[in-house]
Amino acid sequence: MAEIAVSVKNLYKIFGTFHAVDDISFNVPSGCIFGFLGPNGAGKSTTIKMLCGLLKPSSGSGRVGKYDIMKDSEEIKKNIGYMSQKFSLYDDLSVIENLQFFGTMYNLRGAVLEERVETALKLAELSDSRHILTQILPGGIKQRLALGCAILHKPQFLFLDEPTSGVDPMSRRNFWSIIHDFARIGITVFVTTHYMEEAEYCDYLVLIYRGKIVVEGTPAELKSSKLQTNIYRLNCTAPSLLYEKLEASQKFSEVNLFGDAVHIVSPDDIAGVQKAISDIADYEKIEIVNLQKILPSLEDIFVLAIAEANKR
Amino acid sequence: MKFKRLWAMSKKEFLHIIRDMRSLTASVLIPITLLVLFGWALNFDVDKIETVICDLDHSYKSRDITSHIAQSRYFKVIAYAESTKEIEKHIMFGRAVLGITIPHNFEKMLAQGFSPVVGLIIDGSDSNKANIGRGYILAMMNTFSSEVFQEKMTETGIKKVKMPVEVRQRVLFNPELESKNYIVPGLIAVIMAVIAAMLTSLTIAREWERGSMEQLISTPIRGPELILGKLLPYVLIGYVDIAISMGMGIFVFKVPFHGSWLVFFIISTIFLIGALSMGLFISVVAKNQLVANQISMLLAFLPAFLLSGFVFSIANMPLPLQIVSRLFPATYYVKIVKGIFLKGIGWEILWYDMLLLVVYCLVLFLLATLKFKKRLG
Numbered sequence: 001m002a003e004i005a006v007s008v009k010n011l012y013k014i015f016g017t018f019h020a021v022d023d024i025s026f027n028v029p030s031g032c033i034f035g036f037l038g039p040n041g042a043g044k045s046t047t048i049k050m051l052c053g054l055l056k057p058s059s060g061s062g063r064v065g066k067y068d069i070m071k072d073s074e075e076i077k078k079n080i081g082y083m084s085q086k087f088s089l090y091d092d093l094s095v096i097e098n099l100q101f102f103g104t105m106y107n108l109r110g111a112v113l114e115e116r117v118e119t120a121l122k123l124a125e126l127s128d129s130r131h132i133l134t135q136i137l138p139g140g141i142k143q144r145l146a147l148g149c150a151i152l153h154k155p156q157f158l159f160l161d162e163p164t165s166g167v168d169p170m171s172r173r174n175f176w177s178i179i180h181d182f183a184r185i186g187i188t189v190f191v192t193t194h195y196m197e198e199a200e201y202c203d204y205l206v207l208i209y210r211g212k213i214v215v216e217g218t219p220a221e222l223k224s225s226k227l228q229t230n231i232y233r234l235n236c237t238a239p240s241l242l243y244e245k246l247e248a249s250q251k252f253s254e255v256n257l258f259g260d261a262v263h264i265v266s267p268d269d270i271a272g273v274q275k276a277i278s279d280i281a282d283y284e285k286i287e288i289v290n291l292q293k294i295l296p297s298l299e300d301i302f303v304l305a306i307a308e309a310n311k312r
Numbered sequence: 313m314k315f316k317r318l319w320a321m322s323k324k325e326f327l328h329i330i331r332d333m334r335s336l337t338a339s340v341l342i343p344i345t346l347l348v349l350f351g352w353a354l355n356f357d358v359d360k361i362e363t364v365i366c367d368l369d370h371s372y373k374s375r376d377i378t379s380h381i382a383q384s385r386y387f388k389v390i391a392y393a394e395s396t397k398e399i400e401k402h403i404m405f406g407r408a409v410l411g412i413t414i415p416h417n418f419e420k421m422l423a424q425g426f427s428p429v430v431g432l433i434i435d436g437s438d439s440n441k442a443n444i445g446r447g448y449i450l451a452m453m454n455t456f457s458s459e460v461f462q463e464k465m466t467e468t469g470i471k472k473v474k475m476p477v478e479v480r481q482r483v484l485f486n487p488e489l490e491s492k493n494y495i496v497p498g499l500i501a502v503i504m505a506v507i508a509a510m511l512t513s514l515t516i517a518r519e520w521e522r523g524s525m526e527q528l529i530s531t532p533i534r535g536p537e538l539i540l541g542k543l544l545p546y547v548l549i550g551y552v553d554i555a556i557s558m559g560m561g562i563f564v565f566k567v568p569f570h571g572s573w574l575v576f577f578i579i580s581t582i583f584l585i586g587a588l589s590m591g592l593f594i595s596v597v598a599k600n601q602l603v604a605n606q607i608s609m610l611l612a613f614l615p616a617f618l619l620s621g622f623v624f625s626i627a628n629m630p631l632p633l634q635i636v637s638r639l640f641p642a643t644y645y646v647k648i649v650k651g652i653f654l655k656g657i658g659w660e661i662l663w664y665d666m667l668l669l670v671v672y673c674l675v676l677f678l679l680a681t682l683k684f685k686k687r688l689g
Contacts, residue, residue: 015689052530054688074532074686082530088523092331093324104320105531149527 005030005157005188006051008069011060013046013211020046021057022211028190028204033183035202036192037302043211044192045085048161051190052082064157078106080157081150085165087142089149091135095126098134099149106153113152120148123178140171147178151187158182160191164198176201196299207302214305222301229253229304231296232273234262235289242277242286251276254307256300263300317533321541325515329545339511343503343553347560350499354623356491358444359386364402364411366393371419377430377456381412386448399433409435410445422460485570485654496567497653498622498646500557504580505587505620505642507553509612511546512591513604516684520599529686539596539681543588550584561653570656576649579666583645586673587612593680616642641672 006028013021021043028034036044049055051064053073062069067076089098099117108116121127124144126137134142143163150158160179164172176198179189183203191202199205199219206216215222236242243262247255252273254265266273270293281288296304329336363381367374382389390408393399399411413431421428432449434442458475486493519525528538561567591608598604618624619637626637637643644665651657659666 049688053686054526054530056687077530077686078532080530082527084523084526084530086523088525088527090324090328090524091522093327097324097327101320101324102527102531104316105528105533107314107317107532109316146527 003030004028005032006034006062006064006190008047008051008062009060011047011050011062012058013043013050013055014058019211021050024060024208024211024213026206026213026216028188030188031183031186032203033179033189033191033201035199035205036190036208037194037196037199037205038192038208038214039194039306042208044194044208045161047208048082048159048190048192051076052080052159053077054082078153079155080159081153081155082159083146083150083161083163085161087146089134089142089146092133094131094133095121095124095137095145096130098145099152102149103152108153116152116154120145120152123148123151140167140174143167143171143175144178147175151182156187158187158189160189162192162194164193164195172198196302199298199302205298207305209306209309212309214309215301219298222298223296225301229265229267230269230273231294231300232264232266232270232291233258233294234264234277234291235260236262236281237287237289238284241284242281245280245284246277249276249280254304256303258299263294265300265304313534313536318537318541321533321537322544325542326545326548328515329549335514339507339549339553340556342510343507343557344560346503346506347496347499347557347564351492351496351560351565354491354495354499356440356495357489358441360388361386361410361441361445361448362390362408363387363445364391364393364399364408365389366396366399366411366413368394368416369414369418373419373422374414377412377414377452380452380456381449384448384452386445396431396433403433403435406435409438409441410449412449425464492565493567493654494650495623496561496565497650498620500554500561501583501642501646501649502616502620502622503557504550504554504584505616505645506609506613508546508550508584508587509591509594509608510605511549512543512588513594513598513608514601515542515546516592516595517598517601517604521601526688529688533686535684535686536681539589539592539677539684543585543592543677546588546591547581547584550588554580554584567653569653571652572656572658575658575662576652579645579648579652579662579669582666582669582673583641586641586669586676589673589676589680593676593683596680596683612642615640616646619643620646622646641669644668 004027007026009025011021011024012019024047036047038044046055050057051062051069053069053076057070064076065079067079069076090101093101096117099120100113103113103116118127121130124141126141126145134145137145147160147163164175167175179191180201183189202219204216204218205222207214217225234242239260239262240257243255243257246252246262246264252264252266256263264273264277268276270291274291277288277291365378365381367378381387391402393402393411396413399408399413402408403411411433413433415428415430418428430453432446434446436442483489516525519528562569590611594607594611595604598607615637616622619626619629619633619640620642621637626634626643629637648662648665651662
C-alpha cells in the first residue's frame with residue numbers, strides 16, 4: 001500500500017499504576033480505514049486521544065503525518081478531524097451555528113466557510129433544517145453532523161472515537177458508507193469501535209485488550225489465519241441452557257452464545273464433538289437441530305484471541 | 313491570536329447565555345434581590361430605642377425629662393414602671409433596651425442645690441443600640457443640667473452665662489448621616505464582585521462536564537482566544553447588572569451620586585474584567601460546576617462582604633485580616649465606589665487604587681490563560 005500516515009512505536013500511557021496503553025506499536029497506511037477494536041476500557045480512546053494531541057503519552061513515540069505526537073500536538077490539531085465519543089456539539093446552538101463555529105475554529109472564513117458548511121449540511125442531510133437546535137436531532141443525524149463538523153477543514157486524517165455507539169443499525173451502515181467515501185478520496189480514517197461486526201468494514205484491524213495489541217491484520221488475513229482449532233455452530237431447542245451446561249462441562253476449549261446459536265471451539269473433529277454434546281443434551285432432554293463446522297468470523301477470532309490473552 | 317476565532321468564541325458564548333433563560337434571569341434577579349435585602353435590612357441608624365421610664369418623683373421637673381424622652385424620635389417609651397425591679401424585668405424579657413429612673417424628691421433636691429442621681433439601666437447584650445441610647449440620654453441630661461445651672465445663675469442675679477466650650481459641627485458628604493448612603497454604594501460593589509465571579513465560574517467547567525471541551529481543544533483554537541472569547545459576553549451582562557444596581561441605588565434608595573460617570577464606568581469595567589477573570593480561573597482549575605460555584609462563593613462573596621470595609625471598618629481589624637483584606641480587589645472597588653458616589657472624587661485621588669485593580673485584572677487574566685491547557689488529564 002501507500003506511504004505510512006500514522007505510526008506509533010512502544011507507546012505507553014500510565015495513570016498511576018494503571019497501564020491504560022501498554023507498549024503499543026502499529027503503522028497506518030495512508031488512505032486506509034484503520035479499525036481499532038476492543039472491549040470497553042481496553043485503551044482505545046486513550047490511544048486515539050494521544051494521537052490527536054489531547055493526551056500526552058507517558059513514553060514512546062509516534063507520528064501523525066509529519067508531526068511528532070510528543071512535540072507537535074498543536075500542529076497535529078490543524079491537520080486532523082476528531083470526533084469524540086459523545087458527539088460533543090453544542091446542544092443549545094442550531095445546526096448551522098455549530099458548523100459555522102467549528103469552521104471558524106479551523107480558520108475558515110468567507111466564501112470557503114460558506115461552501116464547506118453547505119457540504120457538511122448535505123452530508124448530514126440537514127440542508128432544509130439548518131436552523132433547528134441540535135438538541136432535538138436524533139442520534140444518527142447528530143452523529144453525522146458531528147462528522148460534518150470534523151471534516152469542515154478537509155483534514156488528511158480523521159480520528160473517530162466510537163462514532164457509532166448508541167446509534168441504530170441503519171444509521172450505522174449509512175455512516176460506514178460515508179467513511180468509505182472519505183477513504184476513497186485519500187483520507188486516512190482511524191476509527192475505534194466495540195462493535196465486532198463493524199470490523200468487516202475496515203481495511204486493517206488491530207484488536208486491543210487491556211492496553212495491549214492482541215491480534216492484527218486485514219480482515220481476510222485474520223480469517224484465514226491458521227487456527228489451531230475448529231469452530232462448530234450448534235442449533236438446538238434450548239440454546240442458553242445448553243450453553244451453560246456445555247460451558248460447565250469443561251470439555252471444550254471455548255463455548256460461546258451467538259444469538260440463538262452456540263459456537264463451540266474444540267481441537268476435536270466433528271464426530272468427537274457431536275458425541276460429547278449429545279451426552280449432555282440427551283441428559284437435559286435438549287434436541288440438537290444442527291451441528292456444523294464453520295469458518296471463523298472475525299468475532300470468533302477476537303473472542304478466541306481475548307480468551308487466549310486472559311489465559312496468559 | 314486570531315480575531316475571527318475570538319469573535320466566533322464570543323458569539324457562541326453569547327448564544328449560550330441568551331438561550332439559557334434560567335441563568336439569564338438569575339443574573340438579573342440576584343443583584344436586585346441582594347440590593348433589596350441588604351439595602352433595607354442593613355440599617356445602622358438607631359432610633360425608636362425601646363425605653364421604660366420609672367418616674368418616682370412625679371414633679372414638674374421630672375416630667376420635663378420624661379416628656380423630652382417620650383417626644384424624641386430616638387426613643388419609644390414602651391412602659392412606665394414603678395420600680396427599678398420592674399425595669400429590669402422589661403429588659404430581661406427583651407421588651408426594652410433602656411430604662412431610666414428618676415428618684416423621689418428629685419425636684420426638691422435640685423431646688424436645694426443637691427445633685428440628685430438619675431439611674432440608667434442598659435441592656436448590654438445589644439451593645440451597639442445600648443451605646444447609642446446611652447449617648448442620647450447623656451447628651452439629653454447634659455442639656456438639662458446646663459439649663460438648671462442657667463436658671464440658678466439667673467436667680468442669683470447673673471444675667472447671661474455662656475458655656476465655656478461650644479461645639480459647632482458640619483457633616484461632609486452625608487449630611488443626614490444616613491447609613492444607607494454608605495451601605496448602598498458599598499453593596500453595589502459587593503454585588504458586582506459576587507455576580508462577576510459567579511457568572512464565569514461555570515462556563516469552562518460546564519464545557520468539561522458536557523464533553524464539548526474535548527471537541528473544542530481538538531481544534532487549533534488558542535488558550536487566550538478561548539479565555540478572552542468567553543470573557544467578553546459576560547462583560548456585557550456585567551454592564552447590565554451595574555446598570556440595574558446603580559438605577560436601584562439612585563432611584564429606589566435615593567443615594568446621591570456626586571462623582572463622574574465616566575470615571576465610574578472605566579473603573580467598573582476594569583474591576584469587572586478582573587472579577588470575571590477570577591471566575592474563569594476558578595472554572596479552569598475546578599473543571600466541575602459544583603466545585604467551581606462553591607469556590608467562587610468562598611473567594612468572592614465572603615471577602616467582599618466581610619473584609620472589604622463594606623460594613624466592618626478595615627482599620628478595626630487585626631493586622632493579619634487587614635493584610636488579607638488588601639489581597640482582594642473588592643476592597644479597593646468598595647472604597648472607590650463609595651468615594652465616587654458620596655465624595656465625588658476623581659482620578660487625582662483614585663489613581664492608586666485603580667492601578668492596583670489594573671494589576672489584579674492582568675494577573676488573573678494571565679493566570680486563567682496560563683492555567684488553561686489544551687490537553688486532557
